[in-house]
Amino acid sequence: MKALEVYKLLPKTNCKECGFPTCLAFAMKLAAGGVEPERCPYLDEETKALLGGATRPPVRAVTVGVGARSFTVGEEIVMFRHEKTFYHRPGIMVCAADTSPVAEIRRTAEEVRDFVVHRVGQDLTLDGIALRCESGDPDRFAAAAMAVGECGDLPRLLIAADPAAHEAALRVCGQFLPLIHAATTENHAEMAALAKRYGCPLVVRAETQVKLADLAAQCTAAGAPAVLLDPAPRTMGDFVARASHLREHAVTRAAPDLGYPLYLDTVPLGTDAALAAGILRYAGVIAVPPLPHPSLLAALTLRQNIYTDPQKPIQVAPGIYPVNNPGRDAPVLLSVNFSLTYFTLLGYLEAAKVPCYLFVVDTAGLSVLTAVAGGKLDEEVVKKAIEATDLAGTVGHRTIVIPGFAAPLSGRIEEATGWTVRVGPRDAAEIGEFLETETEG
């Protein structure tokens, strides 16, 4: 269905409640298959069904939990992030066993709720708590669910083979719409009934593609409001192979009953590698054991990297960046606005602990070598950048250090700007040594 045909079916009120600025913008996104029609609260069921059938994202959206901490996965449309982007980062949910003391379960949940890392303007957080029924006792499982109660609307995942255990736990935490794991060929009727009664998303688990598709179809037909697929991998490698297979079937729309987000439990599979694999290859919800800080930091950073928009230009804003609290006599280091150059250089400058100014000029996001070769870095660019910023007022000297690969420009920059030019190293790794020698001299 084309965007304009979709648009005709929308309310055309531009109310923005779907999260898009206009109905037309929403229509374009719908037509591209990147969003669910349910985002619009004003569509009648018939229109939703019509739009859903024609525009449904190849991987359907599933929301886990309620309130501010709830998260949505799915709505993915490509195999590779360079083809478009990956939209909904996987939710990482930390496991606690119901056999642990109640105080320990509560502490794990609180740690998950409060964990945050600030990185390049974003808060990296964990997404929820996973309770695993290891006791086999529904009452004990319910007590564990109760222990998490004080953590408010932190999303929950309930893992149990026995529907009776789920029923007991849902009685105390069903209002948080937990994700429940798992419906299998043995118990799917009871699990689907629970999912329907509590309005919870449901994971279906099976060893083969045919069984997974059957289970998903049966559970949705029985009223389960949303489904995730667990391909029951025995190893991390199995997961990567099966997840890739499922994603391919979904994005080519070869099998509508496989167009759901994927579930991965890393606990039996070897944590770090499985977690990395799930982030890279298509997991929607990932259950992990409590992880040491270094693992968490690396995993959340990888997730942040993979779920950035790959079409975003690789650039940083031109300007003056103070590093290590420089004073007016600190050296000025010219660099380009290719973000990789910037971050690499910044890393070495911070490590060197020498106060300085990083003076980033606009080279259209090109690296030093390509900018010099392509004429994007020349004396005019430098001159304009000095004029456009308050470099002359920021420092009390008139010397600028240029990258080693820009050495051929040194004379022309001096002539055009009147600043003294010194040639720095080619390799950012050597900048610390260079600055130390310079500041000594």
Place this chain on the structure above:
Amino acid sequence: MTERITEVAVGATRTEGGTRTRSYRIGGASALPGMGDAGSRPLVALEICDDPALWPAVVLEEVGDLAGDLAGWARAAEEWWNADLVRLVLTSTRRRGFDDPAAAGRAVEEVLAATGLPLVVEGSADPALDTEVFRRCGEAGEGERLLLGTAEAERYRSVAAAALAYGHAVVAQTPIDINLAKQLNILLRETGVSHDRIVIDPYTGALGYGFEYSYSVMERVRTAALAGDADLAMPMISAAQDSLTVKEVREAPDEERAGTAVEWEFYAAFAAAVAGAGIVCVRHPRTVGVLKEAVADLWEGAGWP
């Protein structure tokens, strides 16, 4: 049309004219990992250097006295840490005023004598030194089928000449750009370096510091090759060489620094293997084991027919 990645030989045993105790053929994939026949299992290279002044502190703390003992460090890479390859980075050539290319050749000889593993050599980074440094390294490793680097767009002739003269393969590095990668491969071919002697280095940014661009460029290079672009159909090498100087590692509490270093390298290197890299390079010895295990697991995954 589905194509296959060219196989590149790395290292030569006695029967192959060298002295290595093993040799590898990397490449051979007709699909990305987990999506079909991904070819030979990625190799894990441990990087060592001949002048530790420019090496990450977190590694120097781990290796202790070995940092000043090139032969011992190389032997430990094989015997203690169980690396598939040794990558010798000639950091001595990065020092200002370096004027002893013969020493670079001696370092290569020393490492070859100390270990039976095939060797990747990362030579000088200065065009003024390249010719002599690469010649000495190439000569020192004659017959051993080194993987010699690094060729870049502005400076590839010296390394290509040394590889041709002494029978080595070449690392071809470009800054995270599929078109530049292709262009450099064409330039190298015109110099006489055949496709089965080129390994693409698309440049790997550290995790959290541009890694996302590197990851996607690797996937793009691989998918373009499999769609029929022969000038990109070479194996890839990935070394997120700035991993251990990032803020997260530097500022980690003392008791967590080594762990953070290993995780930082592991996540990027494993992701590179998922994106199709045939050789992944790390510097912290403890990354080697976990990475090898993960890559083996990835390679043994059973999908569905």
